Amino acid sequence: MEHVEAEKLSKHTVTKIWNVREFCQLHQLGDKEEIRLRRLFGRFATASELQHNAKRTPKWRY
Template sequence: MTEHIEPRQIETDDLMKVWSVTEFCARHYIDAEEQAMLLKLFGPFATACELLHNARRAQRFR
């Protein structure tokens, strides 16, 4: 079943939230090397969308 969604119904506020890069890395278990790359790329602050699309995390197996 499909459903039509109007573009104005989609909330993008969460993706546009500005995060501290160091806090984002701590919450998402990103290592120091990757954190340094993100800090070099964006500086101390970036939007959640930018961070999520540019961060690489190590695989976490059970």
């Protein structure tokens, strides 16, 4: 096991972690899609996971 000093760690975050509810509100996804994403990932997921798995209906098709 390797010991790492806290001062040597980078302070930059590599990936953005989103609250699934906030992501759905920001991207105007419906309640059903929010429920589906929460079942898939839980309360939090990376931005990449959410963007690649969110189903959006086309705005020109109602």
